[in-house]
Amino acid sequence: MKSIKEITVALKSADEWQDWMKDIAEDERVSVQKAWHTWQKKQEKKRQLLQEHQAKVAFDLSYGGIDTLIAGVDEAGRGPLAGPVVTAAVILPTSCEALVGLNDSKQLSKDKRNAFATIIKEHAISYFIHFQPPQQIDALNIYEATKQSMKESVESLTRKPHVVLVDAMTLPIAIPQDSIIKGDAKSLAIAAASILAKTARDDYMEQLDIDFPMYGFAQHAGYGTKQHLKALEEYGPTIHHRKTFEPIKSMFE
Template identity: 60%
Template sequence: MLSLKEIKEKLEQSTGEESWITELEKDERVGARKLWTSWKRKQQLTLLELQAHEEKIKFDRSYCSQNNDLVAGVDEAGRGPLAGPVVTAAVILPNYIKELVGLNDSKQLSRNKRDELAVMIKKHAIAYSIHFQSVQKIDELNIYEATRQSMTEVVLNLKIRPNVVLADAMKLPIDIETHSIIKGDAKSLAIAAASILAKTARDEYMDQLHEQFPMYFFNKHAGYGTKQHIEMIEQYGPTQHHRKTFEPIKSILRMR
């Protein structure tokens, strides 16, 4: 009979098809049952992740008329914050990448997981592009139009022209077949990949901004209007990286 340590080590390497798995199901030791139950739960979660991954691929391919059509997913990060740029990304993925199983809307993942996935996306993508839309442009145009122009720019910056563009909740003025997908980062693998690249690029930018302006704690709230952030704006005033047309910054500036 295998020891609990041996069972744990074998389960970590198991594919679920080994003959000894059947014997483990009959093991009545409490420790063995716990190991079996934990492993079984992980197997089920892995299966669900794989199914979700395949559904996202199927969603993207449903917009293609040819097998070799290239789909670009487009998404943004940073429309809501009081400071920092809005960042957009466009990604064209191959039809299947095993390493990207588990890729989801960036808001559903931890920062470490997003960082890991960003590396894999950049490694395997057929093409990708990232664009930073400045605070000045956001104040000049308004956040919607600034984001729309940034999304347009990021698609045009791709080194390979896609056949289809799927954009998260945005219509783009480009001469490529484009579809606006509501909650696209939860439905499309390409849009989810773009959301990861946009979010990780913006987080890195805000971390660098924190080094210049540590009193605002940009590395903690990424520019969003938290209570602490607003208190710091009231105490120190807005920087050139704050959006002057956003409330409460607009009112704070009016009172100064």
């Protein structure tokens, strides 16, 4: 009979069912059953992530065959008081199993987002990230500025997509498109764009924090937290703040 330690190590290294596991399943030792149930939960989670991945792939493929270039488009940073709104457009290869587990950027930890961003850039057929500065946001309004940024992202792709899937927005482009509510939960391409936009913006705000440490940009990414509002009262707005957003608008008035 194998020791509990041997069984635990074996289960941790096993990625799929093997014949020797039948004995483990029938082993009545409490610690063995605990390790066995942990392994089963891990496998169920993997199956669930694979099913979700396949559903996202199938959704994208519903817009064309395996040779159709489908671009997903999403944004990050429409709501903050400071910093750019960042958009991304991504064309992925069909299936792209390296991205199993990819989801809406808000559902993933920072480490997982960064890891997925690297994988997306390695596997993407083409991608582009665009930064729309606060000055343009103030000049156009946040909705129009985001739309124009998304347009720039799509038109800057090195490969022209056959179809563009956009998260909850319609773009002024001469390419067939579809606006999808909660698209990052339905489309693998949009989820990938969500990750690239979010990680790029977070990196930008962390760099901005180095130049303006008193505002705490690395902590809140420009959103209107108590820390941020207190800093605005004490130091006033910077050139990176959106002058048409309250309470900054009132400060300038």
